[in-house]
Amino acid sequence: MKKIYIISIIIISIFIISVVITLNFTKSENENNKQEEITNTQISEIIEDECTEEYLQEKEITPVVSEPEKISINAQLILKKYFSQCDHTINEYTEIPEECVNMTKEELQEQYPDWEVIGFEPNKVTLYKEFDDTCGEHFKLKIEDGKINIYLINKDGTESLYEKTNISSEYLTETDLININEEGLEIYGKEELNKTIEDFE
Numbered sequence: 001m002k003k004i005y006i007i008s009i010i011i012i013s014i015f016i017i018s019v020v021i022t023l024n025f026t027k028s029e030n031e032n033n034k035q036e037e038i039t040n041t042q043i044s045e046i047i048e049d050e051c052t053e054e055y056l057q058e059k060e061i062t063p064v065v066s067e068p069e070k071i072s073i074n075a076q077l078i079l080k081k082y083f084s085q086c087d088h089t090i091n092e093y094t095e096i097p098e099e100c101v102n103m104t105k106e107e108l109q110e111q112y113p114d115w116e117v118i119g120f121e122p123n124k125v126t127l128y129k130e131f132d133d134t135c136g137e138h139f140k141l142k143i144e145d146g147k148i149n150i151y152l153i154n155k156d157g158t159e160s161l162y163e164k165t166n167i168s169s170e171y172l173t174e175t176d177l178i179n180i181n182e183e184g185l186e187i188y189g190k191e192e193l194n195k196t197i198e199d200f201e
Contacts, residue, residue: 068104069122071096078126080118083135085155088188090135096125139193140184143169143177148200150193151184167200176200
């Protein structure tokens, strides 16, 4: 009888241990499954994120290409001319030729291969060129027969009459007369020439 009691206790103990082990195993497996679900959900969220490289590749986003700048109809053309023999630069301002309207920088450069495009905006274009010459804007003022005459200094150093003025030397100040000595007063540039003549008038 005692043997049967001991065997019964052993069997019940084994059964209880088996149930506990089975419950622990099931619980552990459930936790693993839940962890996998969470991980899969995170991976799914990452893949669907619009900032990821995978999403961008899938969508094949086309980059926006900006249109090149073109010359407007009201653009100003500046011709910058450098003259190496006198080391002067002359800027000429003019309207853009009609055939250049709507040109890109590259097209304009092809149109003017002897010039360098150094400034390009829709409303202002600057071309540059060097010349082995003088600028042609070297003048000399001389007093002749009581009047001021303007001479143009040529590139060979000779002088040719450019303009006779009606400005009388008797109205000039002593300083002006000293400035215009026997050899004359040299002036560079038409703008400076006009300003000097206005001062004498």
